Amino acid sequence: MSGLKTNNRVIKWFDHRLPVFSYVNEHLVDYPAPRNLNYMWNFGSLAGIALVIMIATGLLLAMQYTPHVDHAFDSVERIMRDVNFGWLIRYIHMNGASFFFIVVYLHMFRGLYYGSYKAPREILWGLGVIILLLMMGTAFMGYVLPWGQMSYWGATVITNLFSAIPLVGDSIVSWLWGGFSVDNPTLNRFFGLHYLLPFVIAAVVFLHLWALHRFGSNNPLGIDAKGPQDKIPFHPYYTVKDMFGLGIFLILFALFIFYAPNYMGHPDNYIEADPLVTPAHIVPEWYFLPFYAMLRAITFDISIPFTGIVLIDAKLGGVLTMFGSILLLFFLPWLDSSPVRSSRFRPLHKQFFWVLVVACLVLGYVGAKPPEQPWVTIGQIATAYYFAHFLIILPLLGRLERPKPLPASISDPVLKSDGSGASQAKPMEKA
Amino acid sequence: MADSANAGQGGAGHDDEGTSRRDFLYLAVGAVGAVGAASAVWPLIDSLNPAADIRALATSRVDLSPIEEGQAITITWQGKPVFIRHRTAEEIETAEEVPLDDLIDPEPDAERVIEPQWLVMVGICTHLGCIPLGQSSSDPKGDFGGWFCPCHGSHYDTSGRIRKGPAPRNLDVPTYEFADDTTIVIG
Numbered sequence A: 001m002s003g004l005k006t007n008n009r010v011i012k013w014f015d016h017r018l019p020v021f022s023y024v025n026e027h028l029v030d031y032p033a034p035r036n037l038n039y040m041w042n043f044g045s046l047a048g049i050a051l052v053i054m055i056a057t058g059l060l061l062a063m064q065y066t067p068h069v070d071h072a073f074d075s076v077e078r079i080m081r082d083v084n085f086g087w088l089i090r091y092i093h094m095n096g097a098s099f100f101f102i103v104v105y106l107h108m109f110r111g112l113y114y115g116s117y118k119a120p121r122e123i124l125w126g127l128g129v130i131i132l133l134l135m136m137g138t139a140f141m142g143y144v145l146p147w148g149q150m151s152y153w154g155a156t157v158i159t160n161l162f163s164a165i166p167l168v169g170d171s172i173v174s175w176l177w178g179g180f181s182v183d184n185p186t187l188n189r190f191f192g193l194h195y196l197l198p199f200v201i202a203a204v205v206f207l208h209l210w211a212l213h214r215f216g217s218n219n220p221l222g223i224d225a226k227g228p229q230d231k232i233p234f235h236p237y238y239t240v241k242d243m244f245g246l247g248i249f250l251i252l253f254a255l256f257i258f259y260a261p262n263y264m265g266h267p268d269n270y271i272e273a274d275p276l277v278t279p280a281h282i283v284p285e286w287y288f289l290p291f292y293a294m295l296r297a298i299t300f301d302i303s304i305p306f307t308g309i310v311l312i313d314a315k316l317g318g319v320l321t322m323f324g325s326i327l328l329l330f331f332l333p334w335l336d337s338s339p340v341r342s343s344r345f346r347p348l349h350k351q352f353f354w355v356l357v358v359a360c361l362v363l364g365y366v367g368a369k370p371p372e373q374p375w376v377t378i379g380q381i382a383t384a385y386y387f388a389h390f391l392i393i394l395p396l397l398g399r400l401e402r403p404k405p406l407p408a409s410i411s412d413p414v415l416k417s418d419g420s421g422a423s424q425a426k427p428m429e430k431a
Numbered sequence B: 001m002a003d004s005a006n007a008g009q010g011g012a013g014h015d016d017e018g019t020s021r022r023d024f025l026y027l028a029v030g031a032v033g034a035v036g037a038a039s040a041v042w043p044l045i046d047s048l049n050p051a052a053d054i055r056a057l058a059t060s061r062v063d064l065s066p067i068e069e070g071q072a073i074t075i076t077w078q079g080k081p082v083f084i085r086h087r088t089a090e091e092i093e094t095a096e097e098v099p100l101d102d103l104i105d106p107e108p109d110a111e112r113v114i115e116p117q118w119l120v121m122v123g124i125c126t127h128l129g130c131i132p133l134g135q136s137s138s139d140p141k142g143d144f145g146g147w148f149c150p151c152h153g154s155h156y157d158t159s160g161r162i163r164k165g166p167a168p169r170n171l172d173v174p175t176y177e178f179a180d181d182t183t184i185v186i187g
């Protein structure tokens, strides 16, 4: 690429000293992207926009919010009733968290389907998993801030997870709390961290994009671009496509904000926190439900057979399973041993991928149910599948599966699309 | 790291294994630096632990006389709920009769009380910290007639011992003593 083209002398002068304009040009304008990207490639930019929306609305909320157990709940109610457009800003922030997760989950499943985590994009994928972990921490601590019943009891249950750690568990929990229960010190530090972490996320997003632009985007065929004929400049082709996707996103987002702002929330969080009364049924926000189901799936101790010596009790087992389900994703690039990226050419992987999707949805459903039969067993089966998918099925598929023939290049299936069965790519799906 | 340290080939201090005095200095300085950094970080980490005013939270004094047999009250101690139950003879008997082999966390009832009719426990589920139901007469009391934690389904018996469900331990008994026949001091 020839670099920045401009006649504006001020821009030239500035760019010579601090090349931000060249940088933007290189990464957002001239940047060569595969010509066959489909709509599943929209979710990355949407996630970025969601992060900006969260930081902007969060900043305004922070200016009206009081992080003290005696005032937090009332200050949020004041935002809702008295602050000009406070209700709007809060509803954007609340539903924004949900939409952020929707977008990021779709973005990740896209990566799973098209094998975007494979060499040379392992670091890119790992940075994405780090972003997910940071988002989970941020959303969890944000949910504590309005100091409703679900805030308080969610915080209690989740911080208590750490008490499962042998020996030091209890000291860690009281260190997290800054006291002997979730209380004012806890609320204060959660507010501080909730403010900080989104900026850490922004920094990791920067690294994520840096890693992305080293080798460029993967694409629905999963094969490397063979030359300039396989690529088109990001602007205007993908800026336009991303804007269109943003329009759809904003319509759906607005539907929730204006017509069903509390649909994804829990009514108990409009009751002020009461440390002496646990709500009958504690459920986390929907985006944590699959993980919550895995936590509760381990209802049995793991012991050395015939000795009765318990190695891992049910509580620690649940915690390890839950965290393990995410940590596992870091190793995915090495667990999946198939050299073919896209599931379009992997008939078996494609089917197992959809089983995994179903298992995750089932886990989400079970996570919202009380811990009774048949949900316990169903949750255990889905949890077992989740782990088997990554630890057993993927390594075996790489050896057993016979992939379909790959097209010679990205433009190849487009040019001879009529009749030839070489690919299912919709011709010119993109540009 | 030896590469750059030994750039000036054949420098003094080489021994046979190719390590140099400079390598040793690097290691020593690194170790001292790490210890220094760790001790500088400790105050920062420790500042997050419970502060003196929170640790100093006083003991709680409770008058038991208004609690009728079969009744239970919940008081707070160090911000945590404490269950105090005036047990009936029947409840005491069922608690004492259970064979220890049936228990997940074996502990005889006698070790959990000072006076058998007064059961005093921290009312926090040992699973993940919810407050079990069973204090008021209309609450579900679980399969063993004591307490039931609705969060993930832990059942406690009339001695507050875990019998079924994911909780690993019996409900904790705080340290307390009788100040007189009808007053206890917790903590």
Ligand code: HEM
Residues within 6 Å of the ligand: A051, A054, A055, A056, A057, A058, A059, A060, A061, A062, A063, A065, A076, A090, A093, A094, A097, A100, A135, A138, A139, A140, A142, A143, A144, A145, A146, A194, A195, A197, A198, A199, A201, A269
């Ligand atoms: C990664 C981005 C973020 C996520 C996922 C997120 C998530 C959340 C969630 C789920 C809530 C609870 C909403 C409710 O039920 O009321 C919340 C509340 C809050 N957040 Fe954020 N947040 C983010 C960024 C920020 C930032 C950057 C700030 C400050 C500059 C902020 C400030 C606040 C405040 C003050 C509240 C309490 C007011 C309320 O509950 O509506 N947030 N956040």
Ligand code: FES
Residues within 6 Å of the ligand: B125, B126, B127, B128, B129, B130, B149, B150, B151, B152, B153, B154, B165, B166, B167
């Ligand atoms: S917190 Fe009581 S069963 Fe989980």
